[in-house]
Amino acid sequence: MRSIAVFCTGGVMTNRRKALWAVAAVMTLLVVTAISIPNMLRSRKVDQSVSFSTGSAAEQQGAGGGGGGHKIAVYAQLVAPDKKLIHNAELELVVGDVRAAAEQIRKLVDLNHGEIDKLEIRDATGGSVSATLVVRVPASGLENALAEFKKVAVRTEREQVSTRDVSRDFYDNEAHMRNLRAEEQQYLLIMKQAHTVKDTLEVSEKLSDVRDRIERLQAQIQLMTHDIEMSVVTVALTQESDARAPGIRWRPLYNAKxxxxxxxxxxxxxxxxxxxxxxxxxxxxxxxxxxxxxxxxxxxxxxxxxxxxxxxxxxxxxx
Missing domain, CATH: 1.20.5 (Single alpha-helices involved in coiled-coils or other helix-helix interfaces)
Structure with a gap:
């Protein structure tokens, strides 16, 4: 009875108990918050992986189900595709002899099984010479190619490498190409079953349209594949005598750019x-x-x- 009276009368023990309960509630809230946030993030990643794996299992089951199975199999190939990246680079080099440096870079490109898209040498008034080269080198050897190009220069004024992810466009084009190929086969099958000249002409017109779209899409895929496999490097060459005047180095136009x-x-x-x-x-x-x-x-x-x-x-x- 005494304990009940003390509990009900709100004395010192009641205030102390309330304070302890408040501190315990705050600590519990902080602990729950600290634990729940990582678990929420982790569960989100797990849900995504589970959804992907479930989709893959359903696609394998439906792969033998005719046309629907073909579409599911196509989706299964797109679940975890390899990234398709386009790497480009820009170099601004100061060289002792622009023409000799341009020739050295051209030879380096040939040795690396690259391509030269543009080579322009400009002779300005006063005897100053500059050049611009746009070359392509294998993407796998881009870093080595840039290192070789910089060895030609007295110094490197600027170097920039950019990367563009074209995976979505690339795989969209491939999926579209598969659909067009399937459509072409359907028209060929229909043409074999056509009995009248009118039907044959209509199917032939449709088939010609599909093949035209296939050719244009194939050209896009080939161009994108070439850009992925061969990186573009733009090299700007400036002669040392033009870049550095005796006793002074003043290039307002370059600094403005x-x-x-x-x-x-x-x-x-x-x-x-x-x-x-x-x-x-x-x-x-x-x-x-x-x-x-x-x-x-x-x-x-x-x-x-x-x-x-x-x-x-x-x-x-x-x-």
Missing amino acids: VAVRDLLEGLGDWVDSMVAILIKLPLIVLWTLTVGVILWVVWQSGRSVWLRFLKPRLAQKAR
């Missing part, structure tokens, strides 16, 4: 950042509210502990 390029790149990065922030704004607000609620609960709990437990004890000790 670099400044404009940096300005455009900076603007592009700013636009990308703003778009990403706008798209993720609901998530940012949600996380802000979550953190704010947690901080508010911690603040209120700490304040309650201070007012109901710590402050009276300090006051008693002070007396």
